[in-house]
Amino acid sequence: MAQPKNYGFGEEAAMLKESARKFFADNFSTEKLHSMVAQDPNPERMSECLWDQALWQEMVALGWTSLAVPEEAGGLGMPLAAVAGLVEELGRAAFPSPLLGTLNATYVLAACDAGEAALAAIAEGATATLAITNAAGSWDIRDTGVSAAGGKLSGTASFVQDARKSDYLLVSAASGDGLGLYWVAADAPGVTLHPDAIVDLTRDQAHVTFDNAAAEQVGADGAAALERALPAVWTLLAADICGAAEWQLQTTVEYVNARQQFDHSLGFFQAVKHPLVNVMCAIDESKSLTYNAACAYDTEPEEAARCAHMAKASAAETAAFASGRSVQCHGGIGFTWECFVHLYFKRQKHSQLLFGDAAWHRAKLADILIGPVAA
Amino acid sequence: MAQPKNYGFGEEAAMLKESARKFFADNFSTEKLHSMVAQDPNPERMSECLWDQALWQEMVALGWTSLAVPEEAGGLGMPLAAVAGLVEELGRAAFPSPLLGTLNATYVLAACDAGEAALAAIAEGATATLAITNAAGSWDIRDTGVSAAGGKLSGTASFVQDARKSDYLLVSAASGDGLGLYWVAADAPGVTLHPDAIVDLTRDQAHVTFDNAAAEQVGADGAAALERALPAVWTLLAADICGAAEWQLQTTVEYVNARQQFDHSLGFFQAVKHPLVNVMCAIDESKSLTYNAACAYDTEPEEAARCAHMAKASAAETAAFASGRSVQCHGGIGFTWECFVHLYFKRQKHSQLLFGDAAWHRAKLADILIGPVAA
Amino acid sequence: MSESARKDSPEQAEFRQYCQDWLKDNTPGEPPVRLPQSPLEIMTEPQLAYLQAWQKAAYDAGLVGCDYPVEVGGGGREDCQRVANEEMIRARTPFMPNVIGLGMAAPTVFYHGQEELKQRLLPRLFSGEDIWCQGFSEPGAGSDLASVQTFAEKKGDKWVINGHKVWTSLAHFAEWMILLLRTDKSHKYDGLSYFVVPIRSALGNGVTVRPLIKITGETGFNEVLFDNLEVDDSYRLDELGKGWQVAMTTLAHERGAGEKVTPRSGGLKSAATHATTTGNLIELARGAQRNGKPATDDPLIRDRIMQLVIREEGLGQNQRRARVPALQDHPARIMLQNKLLSSEIAQDTASLAVEVAGASASLYLGDDNAPAGGQWPMAYMNSYGMTIAAGTSEVQRNILGERVLGLAKSK
């Protein structure tokens, strides 16, 4: 199936993106974000989970959590290209929420053989997140820290994103039959959330222990489902990064235009101007690759992994680069807690490494384009 | 044995370096170099070997070819730190000559068990070069394209530097007893030089075929001798690169100071200024590491490989970076044959890759500092 | 149906079919001579003749200048050049030799020339019968283009031109030149005017063309000296003193940001010779050895090639996204990056290829053992032409910072 020239990003998608941008602009300024999540600067602070639940309920009411749910499961069944547009705006606002986790779970469930009930729950407003990573932080599909036997889970899932904002966990677990996927309420018996104390102030994270916890198997061939769905996960994270990076760029441009040194605005100096241009070019590369990956996911599944590896590899580099320049170009003020750039800096460093850093994705891409290394 | 603080770079070394600089400044301007080697710009030209043999004879008379020959073999036995100083000046002048090859051969011979006669020949003014690389351009010691049997050589040595300027070849060859080193006149029966058509106008290069050619074995354990001596080879090449890079930097600085655009000299613009500062810092790193490597070779042989890998890895990067900036900062004129920067650009690209590029040396360094990768 | 065809208007759809049909029968076969890497490097008459014949055929068939009015020799179509380009590139036709004419001179003459001049010059420009060159840069005016000193003095109703232009690609074949010069020494920008001038017919009679040799050893561009060349006032484009504004039209089209789509065929992927692409880089790496194994097995090489693959694909996807209005942040933001990014990607690709080739990268065109015939080191050197000419990368970054991000002008 050939890809549409416009990424399948039609009018409906454009309206969704525009309305999301307006929603965050109207309801959730960076100032509000800062006053919500950055109350306690103590670097040894315990883990916190601070978010605007009232606003979240509005988002649910707008249907944003069920966008990706297939129509037959009660959702809107919108293409990933449209969802990516929404997530780009989410990233631009750095809005703390379980949206990304819920979307991720949606794509995985949709690739499962028995995900209908869980998808229906999501379509009705339930939130969820992926619990598929082991304590070593491996991004390889088969590396889980959880095992399953007789429908019960044991072990630990680490680096679970926005766990405390999520009603359900979608867990990968190994058993004699291979890797399975399981759906379990976050507050189910035998499930314990251990919040992590993390750098990123706009997310929460936990490791989750399972002590013989009863769970519903939703995917018998978990590896196949993850292989199909992870390109969507990478694409959405790339979209989030692009939005956040655009905020970093625009905020920094504003600052260097206003700040005067040596009788010129800072933006006059090529040592400031050229790196910011490079940031812009990096963002554009990542954005274009993100929509390409979304479109491939929607229309050419056999190309989805290749395109998504490119998108996340590019976005990971963009996240790191845009973050570094946003602080450096802000100078001394950028190094303080009171300047908002640190919020995005920390979110981006987190996103950069999540679900595979640039080198990891490039290695996978090379396996596709060049072929694996001879043993 | 502890290293001297000053790299063992004493008064004698300083005088040698200073006199070499003066020698080239007085006798061999870049203009002279250009008119000698750049007569034929045709990119499909055949291989050429253009050099100033009269000046070379003066250098031999000054004793420069026997500097590194041990005193007991009739040479001056100067430390590598001092020789590196001379080679830095050679690189700055980009002087086409068999000096580097002869010095390389000297260090390898000095590490051999039966190199005395060959060293004596060098002390008396003979020139030589290493023929230790196979057609695949492998820099690993054991990868030779030549085999030995009964004192006769067969096969091909590739990428032999300044072959047509050399009286003798020092050849590595595999036999049933392992890797041996052999000394053979370049015009001996059974030895045929096939000149390569190369980019670099300041060197000549050839592949050499051996057809049952009689040769004298000078090193029974060739691998051990090369392992001992190659750090000196890498260090001298790094020194050559540093000298050439300094020429590139100074020439470019002069140009950007003179050239006016937008009512300022080009050097006013940070997009020119900062890259040139980065070139300077890269050169200084490489220089410091080069003298450190030379000093280690002289005084702490067990550290020689570690330090020389650093020096050549650093210098290879510096060669590439300084070359790129020298052309870019010269703008349109730098892109022409008539501007001298192309001579150094081409020499540096050649040096960058010769005897191991940056990544190759870093991989070897990692084996030393981290330990080899578990199989 | 191809992806490009998906959004065709009826006119475009019909034209696309026409192009496909014509190209099926008329795409030229193997060239009788080795072609250069780009039209700007055409060195010999046989190269030129082969490429000129192709351009003429394509023009006669209506695939060149489609969107220009019929009166000036165009096809009178609407937004069809894009379609013709897509089909010619798909058909891997050779490139067209009159690149400066098509990409820069045609839109400039069209938007700023008098009607009579357009009707006279454009048909032979489109057909490739008249090759054009560009006289902008001077020894003292590179990045700072507005400081050109070539001067035209009014004598009667003629202009007498004196000066010195450099880096003029194709001047040795050109009939015409677009020429930025000075008619008033007292104003930097407002003292500039813009002419078209005959080159070939004035050789030895006010015009001297001297080849410049490139760092690679190739010829291909020239310096052009004007010594009292007399030209008619009708060769002036737009008003006196408006040369800078006219030049902006030229440069916008050069950067791909102009109103007219440049007729393009061939392109990198169909070049008869070696192209600086990651695909070719991977081929090189498969054949090169590193530590006794194919270089494609080296994780560092793999990673660095993938970095370039991603940049190359990003650039391609930029072009695609630039046509989706809802995914734009600023109208010119993507298009103004093209030249900067494509030249730097090409440079880094060639640079990595040289590293991958390793010791063999020392071998040049004249060597039988050189990988890819020695074209990688040549491509690497030529890449500096791309990052320097037509606005250095430094100037491109200024333009992007100032026009798109709104940062203060660095000058």
Place this chain on the structure above:
Amino acid sequence: MSESARKDSPEQAEFRQYCQDWLKDNTPGEPPVRLPQSPLEIMTEPQLAYLQAWQKAAYDAGLVGCDYPVEVGGGGREDCQRVANEEMIRARTPFMPNVIGLGMAAPTVFYHGQEELKQRLLPRLFSGEDIWCQGFSEPGAGSDLASVQTFAEKKGDKWVINGHKVWTSLAHFAEWMILLLRTDKSHKYDGLSYFVVPIRSALGNGVTVRPLIKITGETGFNEVLFDNLEVDDSYRLDELGKGWQVAMTTLAHERGAGEKVTPRSGGLKSAATHATTTGNLIELARGAQRNGKPATDDPLIRDRIMQLVIREEGLGQNQRRARVPALQDHPARIMLQNKLLSSEIAQDTASLAVEVAGASASLYLGDDNAPAGGQWPMAYMNSYGMTIAAGTSEVQRNILGERVLGLAKSK
């Protein structure tokens, strides 16, 4: 004999032996509190007390201020501070808390203060009893230091100071501040003067110190507000209007390019806490997993670590080469690179460490599972303090380009 001792003068050799003997018995044991990563980040009184006690002991033993004259509290020795530093670093003593005093205030007061002032201030500076801070930067004067607006107005024989300084490390503990201010609004550079002013004794009486919180969440620097602070004219250094020249003495010493060697102990390698070195990075990589194997087995990680190892060693060897006159290209060329290179190497080292830690790099100081206690992400964030403070990397490159390469001033 150690390599450092090889070139000692007789005085230095004797002094070195003395230092070694003293340090054998007097190097402090494990600190009772967790120490910060650098003296500039001292946050608590117990940290300060421990470090102050060490500095006092070292001063009393003659290891601090050795090269200053006896009259100002120094040791009256010649080129011996270097020796003491080497031995203290070898002995892995803690760092000294009064870094700004020792490194910047002492040489400035010494070269520009009146005799009486020197004799009064320097002994307690060397001993660490009086902590010093630096009042240069302002909200509107960062890289463009000469645009400071803090103003001193002459009233009788007193000066009345009003203004706002920022990024003043250690101000919350400081007795004294070196202060660059304006005494004339009509000249940018020549309107500047330089004072030493009491901070602690004037708190609430013309001086307010407010902590600023860093991006990491740590405190450690401050803003200092002057509201009609009265100071005596004897606190002025050098002539009125010569503040910029005096500040150059301060900055030269800050960049390690001044005449006086700064007393230094500890240093990165002996810091009680985690240091941003490639050695620690390799340890981290040994413990981290990548694709099911130690990250030290990953060829890309190995390569990138080696890039940093080489830069780190290059910086160290630069220091060594800077003392070999025959291997210099320009007197200040190497030393002026120090700050730029060391800060960027630290930044890149911490950045790579964060990548090596991977998912675990999300974990911060308060998390029990954080690799190295979460100090790598903190070090990465703190590294921007290093590339921004005391002349941003951009300003450092200007300085190098202008002073060493002789390029035109960018302003």
